[in-house]
Amino acid sequence: MIILKISNASEVVASKVGKFIEFLTPDSIDHATVEDQVIKKLIENLAAEGIKGEIAAITGLELEGENLSVHKGLNVRKHAEF
Numbered sequence: 001m002i003i004l005k006i007s008n009a010s011e012v013v014a015s016k017v018g019k020f021i022e023f024l025t026p027d028s029i030d031h032a033t034v035e036d037q038v039i040k041k042l043i044e045n046l047a048a049e050g051i052k053g054e055i056a057a058i059t060g061l062e063l064e065g066e067n068l069s070v071h072k073g074l075n076v077r078k079h080a081e082f
Contacts, residue, residue, distance in 0.1 A: 005063045009034040032057070036078065043082045054081050 006012075009031040035057045042055060060074035 003061075003063055003068070004038070006031065006034055006038065032077065039078065039080065043080060047082045052082060054079065056080075 012034050039055055039057060046053065056076050057078040058074065059077050060071040062069040062071060
């Protein structure tokens, strides 16, 4: 299993749509938007390589260095098979 933590979602959104619009959107929306785009591209690239599997965006899970914390409200926000 691979875990990918995106740590600069707000900066990515600001670079794509502008700092003013990014300022108006909550960080949680920025993060979900960037995650959704990363998932889309990962699926495209992995499928092109013939790799089959599943991918999910999870809330309530925190990667901090070598520690993985599970928080109350662990939830699968998005799931896809490829």
